Amino acid sequence: MQLFYYPNLSLGAFSFNEEESKHCIKVLRNKTGDTLQLIDGKGRLAQAIITKDHPKKCEGEITQVTLFEPNRSYQLALSIAPTKQHERIDWLVEKACEIGIDEINFIACxxxxxxxxxIDRLQKICISAIKQSKQYYLPALGELKPLRDHLKTASDWQKYIAWCETNPTEHLAQQLNQSEKKIHLLIGPEGDFSAKEISLSQEAGYHPISLGSNILRTETAAITAVATVAAVLSKSL
Amino acid sequence: MQLFYYPNLSLGAFSFNEEESKHCIKVLRNKTGDTLQLIDGKGRLAQAIITKDHPKKCEGEITQVTLFEPNRSYQLALSIAPTKQHERIDWLVEKACEIGIDEINFIACxxxxxxxxxIDRLQKICISAIKQSKQYYLPALGELKPLRDHLKTASDWQKYIAWCETNPTEHLAQQLNQSEKKIHLLIGPEGDFSAKEISLSQEAGYHPISLGSNILRTETAAITAVATVAAVLSKSL
Structure with a gap:
């Protein structure tokens, strides 16, 4: 069954915007009477039927809406600086969405x-990744802001920070414990955090972690941390 | 210090091929008398000095060679089918090398x-990744061969297989134990393994694993499995 993203789901009539109409009618060749599934990225999955297969304004009817609970036992947020090559952040966002994440924030260091x-480009990657991996929750993407502002607004989650020279700190896998439910990961930029930034982050409650003895690129460090959280906390499911 | 790959390291004279000479002399602007570090991908790190800064045939002298032990407590092999888009395998190879792997084999399913x-293209990615992540061992890359042949030659390592419909099998993190030293991961292709292939693999000793409740792309499944092994076995370091 084809899955479409439609942020304001409710029973009754719906209509796709021009882009989604084109995708649904011209690319995927759906016709009036065909059935679809819609997700709103907030846990809802809807059954729908096309009532007007217009290639610029496809219309339909939502016949059933089901609300799903999140399928993870924890919430995960990641804060990271954009990489020089935007492809590296693109794939990080795709992979983090697939593995499972709630929030990706961008920081200026x-x-x-x-x-x-x-952000628009990255949101499209997120939508595509959650469709691909059959998830019902769309991660939130935070606009770029300075690390200092980010630390100020940081919440009461369990916080971890990784930078290049973190060794011989304990590995994230050793520091995580099964009872943790809200985890925030802060990953150093390609040029690494400055000593001042590391000190400020630690004052704000971020615990230093290691991600192994190899020097990882910033996006590799981030995906390793996301997969480590998934691996360790999956045990408690 | 700049790091160069030179597979046949020993004390005394060395000369770079045309490609490496160009990179060393024209791109990085090294001159006669400059010092370099060379790695052979088999654990050796050499100190060297340039004696002739020719842009097509750079020559030098290796003054010291140090042999390093592997920096992981386990050996890891991955077998995976090439993806439709070669970029997806490119980045998988890069990331797996960075996180740490000994062998990547390609299978036809x-x-x-x-x-x-x-393989040449992928080997360049491996070389670049180990330089980047400061490792001294180059993973081996296996030419594409049919899954059946691959299963025949499979060794006595601890073997795990993942495919799309593996749930509700236990997560790889739960199945791994700290005493494992040699792990082989077999990851399903984009079109998934056939029922026959799954059955053959299990007969050959591969244990089914889950990588969480989301449906992962083949390359995401692979990197998640590699990071999971690193996270779980890092605890025993």
Whole structure:
């Protein structure tokens, strides 16, 4: 069954915007009377039927809506600086969404390699990744802001920070415990955190972690941390 | 210090091939008298000095060779089918090398999306990844061969297999135990393993694993499995 993203799901009539109409009618060749599934990224899955197969304004009827609970036993947020090559952040976002994440925030650091991020582009990657991996919750993406502001607004989650010279700190897998439900990961930029930033982050409650003895690229460190959380906390499911 | 790959390291004279000479002299602008570090991908790190900064045939002298032990407490092999888009295998190879792996083998399955693989291209990615992550061992890359042949030659390592419909099998993290030293991961192709292939693999000693409740792309499943092994076995370091 084909899955479409439709953020404001409720029973009754719906209509796709021009882009989604084109995708549904011209690309996937759906016709009036065909059935679809819609997700809103907030846990809802809807059954729908096409009532008007217009290639620019496809219309239909939502006949059933089911609300799913999150399928993870924990919440996970990641904060990371954009990489010089945007492809590296693209794939990180795709992979983190597939493995499972609730929030990806972008931070500007002293040694950041890039100062802009295209949130719309990344949101499309997220939507595609959750469809692909059959999830009902769309991760939130946070606009780029300075690390200092980010630390100020940081919540009461369990917080971990990784940077290049973290060894011989304990591995994230050793520091995590099964009772943790809300985890925030802060990953150093390609140029690494400055000593000042590390000190500020630790004052804000971030615990240093290691991700093994190899020097990882920033996006590899992030995906390793996300997969480590999934691996360790999967045990408690 | 700049790191160069030079597979036949020993004390005394060395000369780079045309490609490495160009990279060393024209791109990185090294001159006669400059010092370099060379790695052979088999654990050796050499100190060297340039004696002739020719842009097509750079020559030098190796003054010291140090042999390093592997920095992991386990050996890890991965077998996977090439993906339709070669970029997906490229980044998997890069990330697996960074996190740490000994062997990546390519398999042809009934539902494989691609039947060729460019090992030279992938080896360059491996070399670049181990330089980047400061490792001294280059993973071995196995030419594409049919799954059946692969199963025949499979060794006495601890073997795990993942495919899309593996749930509700236990997560790899739960099945691994700290005493394991040699692990072989077999990951399903984009079109998934056939029922026959799953049955053959299990007969050959591969234990089914889950990698969480989300449906992962083949390369995401592979990197998740590699990171899971690193996370769980890192505890025993």
């Amino acid at each position: 002293e040694n950041s390699e890039r100062e802009r991020i295209n | 009934e539902n494989s999306e691609r039947e060729r693989i460019n």
